[in-house]
Amino acid sequence: MAKRTKNDELAQLARNVNMADVARAAGVSMATTSRALNDQPGVAPATRERVLEVARQHAYVVSPAASTLSGGATRRIAVVVPHLSRWFFGEVLEGIDATLRGAGYDLMLYRVGEGADRDSFFELLPARRKVDGVLVVGIPASEAEQERLTTMGVQIVAAGGQVAPYPTVSIDDHGAGRQAVNHLVNLGHRRIAMIDAIDPNASHWPVAGRALAFTEAREERDLDPDPELFQRVPWSARHGAEAMAALLALDEPPTAVLAHSDELAIGALHTIRRAGLDTPRDISVVGIDDHPLSEELDLTTVRQDVREQGRLAARMLLDGLAGLDQAPWTVLPTRLVIRGTTGRPRQG
Amino acid sequence: MAKRTKNDELAQLARNVNMADVARAAGVSMATTSRALNDQPGVAPATRERVLEVARQHAYVVSPAASTLSGGATRRIAVVVPHLSRWFFGEVLEGIDATLRGAGYDLMLYRVGEGADRDSFFELLPARRKVDGVLVVGIPASEAEQERLTTMGVQIVAAGGQVAPYPTVSIDDHGAGRQAVNHLVNLGHRRIAMIDAIDPNASHWPVAGRALAFTEAREERDLDPDPELFQRVPWSARHGAEAMAALLALDEPPTAVLAHSDELAIGALHTIRRAGLDTPRDISVVGIDDHPLSEELDLTTVRQDVREQGRLAARMLLDGLAGLDQAPWTVLPTRLVIRGTTGRPRQG
DNA sequence: CACAGTTTCGGAAACGTTTCCAACACCTCC
DNA sequence: GGAGGTGTTGGAAACGTTTCCGAAACTGTG
Known part of the structure; x- marks a missing residue:
């Protein structure tokens, strides 16, 4: 009999149960059933219990389409990212997913690169009748695109990016750069290089955040101002390696390198190894992120809590949807993690 | 005047335009408007053009809720993954997204881990009225869970996983392991170790695919059968490093190591470095995946096209939705990429 | 018991699209 | 001209839920 009941239940799943079925079985109206299932006031506790039990027995799930058409809310959030296979975005998504799910x-998920996809997304905003809110993650959106986005008529929150006309979550990017460069200065380095990252998909990439901290420190702390020490390359370990090779080919190589991200730092580390040099004996390297591989590589880095950024961004969006107050701008602190790739500069 | 037109358009986006508005402006009925917008037959070409132009001028987008309620199709696909921040899943998602978008x-996106989330997902199948199909990626689903999934009444395709009662895409996992171990054998190695990966979230992990190829090769090719040479650890670079340390602590360390994935191999490489040893001079290492960092690390590996798996899986699902024939099981080949971490075993 | 206030309940309209089928228009052939 | 076939069009019903508002039931007080 147990086997037969299970089969009946399976068959019932295939034939979708509607609210009308639940109402009939519970002996109440559609309106009462809806109120009971949606935890709305105006239903006697005993009636509510009965309806919930009948719904459970029928394995009833609401028709989202009918619910949305009638009540307006989609209960879906769009997450817009420029890449999927890079660690940062996967990590943010973990935090976002957990919070939304809860x-x-x-x-x-919308992966918006360049070209027709991007034009289509920002021009017609096809997602606007599909979601209640949008989380924009690390998209280098132009001011026009940002403004366009606000016409969607849905809540928007940005993470991991730049100033925008909607609430944002980010790390103290400038502070992170500051921590990294100060660490090197305090170790005694004066000829410090930076390998900065540019987004291969962005049309321009202003000197801001981490890079700005570096250029400012050069002036404030009397560091070597050699422009050759400021390299800007597309993000990837390989480009980091190539930039490091260019730095090692200078008449006077730097004694320390600040990399925009751990991925760039990893590439730089391997160029250093291949050149027969070592950290921190010959040259110091510090990254930013604390990527999972960084601990294994013993890389000194500035840690950012990427997952927390995702959680916070989602939290802020949900608060906005619930009509609660939203902080317009939340900045997470970063933390210097000293490992084995930084040390005092070599004498002479 | 140009500024004023733009503002009118922006205001119009905020107030959603419905099909009734388009029909009225085009001077046709709702039925004709729907046919024209959905590329259905039974509309005169001139009428269709007129409707399309009016829709474009009004920046009309359909109400997905009304469309689904009326026509049944959601035009949404669920992608179910056990992790988000690991490279493999991001890469698969890139392929899936591109194909679905097109x-x-x-x-x-559904990230299904362990515990309540997982129970909820597989038990009640809440997604079943939300999507037209499901792509299951790398989920170590039990047979009961797989069977349960088929009761959703939607198309299902799996990628990157195991045998299932629905179409699947994967690499030739066994072949990949074979390629790696053969490469080491052909270089002359006989005392070969394997660092196998287990999913920290799975309750069991049978010796299959890559690991099976390793254990079979030991018997067929007369390799050293020492059971200490078969290490099984949770996937991560750190666990790879620890397993490598255990292997180096043996009375007679292996001359070569096959790692289940490049991440494990990267961890192993760093233990080797820290022990003052080198590849391939002292010990050979081969991974599987061709992770982006592998080229930079000069790691010999077996390449799998992860993005193509995503594309294929999505393609197969869309074909099923369109009523086309689906191949029940598609296997992608892998390719050995020889770099600098493998070489002949050291003499003596 | 009567009255007032509160809680519960149910019917019907609304939401915005899709699609079936009847009606009409047009064309071709005998 | 009439018959038959083809293409186009439009009205109405259906989809499954939510919510407004009137009616009924219940509770407490004098």
Whole structure:
């Protein structure tokens, strides 16, 4: 009999149960059923219990389409990212997913690169009748695109990016750069290089955040102002390696290197190894991120809590949807993690 | 005047335009408007053009909720993954997203770990009225869970995983292991170790695919059968490093190591470095995946096209939705990429 | 018991699209 | 001209839920 009941239940899943079925079985109206299932006031506790039990027995799930059409809310959030296979975005998504899931929201993913996809997304905003809110992650959106986005008529929060006309979450990017460069200065380095990252998909990339901290420190702390020490390359370990090779080919190589991200730092480390040099004996390297591989590589780095950024961004969006107050701008601190790739400069 | 037109358009986006508005402006009925917008037959070309132009001028987008409620199709695909921040899943998602986007489908992301989330997902199948199909990626689903999934009444395709009662895409996992171990054998290695990966979230992890190829090769090719040479650890660079340390602590360390994935291999490489040893001079290392960092690390590895798996899986699902024939099981080949971490065993 | 206030309940309209089928228009052939 | 076939069009019903508002039931007080 147990086997037969299981089969009946399976068959019932295939034939979707509607609220009308639940109402009939519970002996109440559609309106009462809806109120009971949606935890709305105006239902006697005993009636509510009965309806919930009948719904459970029928394995009833609401029709999201009918619910949205009638009540307006989609209970879906769009997450817009420029890349999927890079660590940062996967990590943010972990935080976002957990928070949305906990609140009963679904996550719709939009990977928006360049060209037709991007034009289509920002021009017509096709997502606007599909979601209640949008989380924009690390998209180098132009001011026009940002403004366009606000016309969607949905809540927007940005993470991991730049100033925008909607609430944002980010790390103290400038502070992170500051921590890294100060660490090197305090070790005694004066000829310090930076390998900065540019987004291969962005049309321009102003000197801001981490890079700005570096250029400012050069002036304030009397560091070597050699422009050759400021390298800007597309992010990837390989480009980091190539930039490090260019730095090692200078008449006077730097004694320390600040890399925009751990991925660039990893590439730089391997160029150093291949050149027969070592950290921190011959040259110091510090990254930013604390990527999972950094601990294994013993890389000194500035840690940012990427997952927390995702959680916070989602939290802020949900608060906005619930009509609660939103902080317009939340900045997470970063923390210097000293490992084995930084030390005092070599004498002479 | 140009500024004023732009503002009118922006205001119009905020107030959603419905199909009734388009029909009225085009001077046709709702039925004709729907046919024209959906590329259905039974509309005169001139009428269709007129409707399309009016829709474009009004920046009309359909109400997905009304469309789904009326026509049944959601045009959404669920992608179910056990992790988000690991490279493999980001890479698969890139391929999936591109293919779904091209076909006009939206991607809904479900990260299903362990515990309540997982029970909820597989038990009640809440996604079943939300999507037209499901792509299951790298989920170590039990047979009961797989069977349960088929009761959703939607198309299902799996990628990067195991045998299932629905179409699947994977690499030739066994072949990949074979390529790696053969490469080492052909270099002359006989005392070969394997660092195998287990999913920290799975309750069991049978010796299959790559690991099976290793254990079979030991018997067929007369390799050293020492059971200490078969290490199984949770995937991560750190666990790879620890397993490598255990192997180096043996009375007679292996002359070569096959790692289940490049991440494990990277960890192993660093233990080797820290022990003052080098590849391939002292010991050979081969991984599987061709992770982006592997080229930079000069790691010999077996390459799998992860993004192509995503594309294929999505393609197969869309074909199923379109009523086309689906191959029940598609296997992608892998390719050995020889770099600098493998060489002949040291003499003596 | 009567009255007032509160809680619960149910019917019907609304939401915005899709699609079936009847009606009409047009064309071709005998 | 009439018959038959083809293409186009439009009205109405359906989809499954939510919510407004009137009616009924219940509770407490004098």
